[in-house]
Amino acid sequence: MTIFELSILFSSIAGLCMVIGGMLLIYKGAIVLSSTDATQALSIEWKEYFILNTQAPGIAFFLVGLLFSWMAIFSSKPDPIEPIxxxxxxxxxxxxxxxxxxxxxxIIHSGSNGVVNGRIYxxxxxxxxxxxxxxxxxxxxxxxxxxxxxxxxxxxxxxxxxxxxxPIISRNKNIKKSNSDLTPINITPSFGASK
Structure with a gap:
């Protein structure tokens, strides 16, 4: 596996662990989804483009886990093949x-015994x-x-x-006339007919 594939695998595992871990912590009662007062609210801000305020901090576990999973899915999408x-x-x-x-x-060359062991890029x-x-x-x-x-x-x-x-050139001098009387090509054949 390449480093890129490993990073996709680890980020998807991290996202899955965050979501499952959040569910386990809710089940154990370590975090709650019920709203708290405004002084304990969770606030995330990123360059004034993304602002998240919540009074249920347990949601952050799920959001971070889903963010990791989404990044893994988005990064693993192959580049489109451009036509020539x-x-x-x-x-x-x-x-x-x-x-x-x-x-x-x-080109991959084999040994004298016919064994092929090579790699192409x-x-x-x-x-x-x-x-x-x-x-x-x-x-x-x-x-x-x-x-x-x-x-x-x-x-x-x-x-x-x-x-x-x-190219094949037709020569009329090679075509000879037939001396016998040939039947026309468009009449009904007589062979095989009952007499």
Whole structure:
């Protein structure tokens, strides 16, 4: 566990102990929830933004416990994942283009006996865009996420995908006429019919 996770765990345990401890003290009679006179009132003030006055000091146990629990719940909420936008134009390609985003490679080597014992730290700093289209060689373009403006990748440089397969060209001289009389394609077939 990290220090952050431990602090969340301890603050939630502290909040739970404060609430349960307050209930036990009320049960034992050490603190009471009945109101007292104004001279024994509990007053909490924080920078003139938060002021709490109560004539039942036992409430403070519950409030402090709930404050610890609320802080633990609020701190444990994960950060939202922000999307990365990709914008640009790839000219002279009529086929559909596919862009695949790949994070940095993390390599773990094994020993000579096949045992793998390693660790990776998946902190994505560089993302590589693989731009491809059917019949073209893919092009790899790395981008540093820290250098992106508004988390947007703009394809500024002209991307020229290189053809890897030449197109099939039809040659009419290879098509020969048939000498036999063929039945039209749109008539009802006679095979399999009862006679």
């Amino acid at each position: 936008s990709i914008r640009g134009t790839i000219p002279n390609i009529s086929e559909p283009i596919t862009i695949t985003a790949i994070p940095t490679k993390w 998946p902190d994505i700093e560089v993302i590589t865009l693989v731009i491809s289209a059917p019949g073209y060689k893919p092009e790899y373009i790395p981008h540093k996420i820290s250098e992106l403006k508004d988390r947007t990748i703009t394809l500024k440089n002209k991307i020229n995908l290189v053809k890897s397969i030449s």
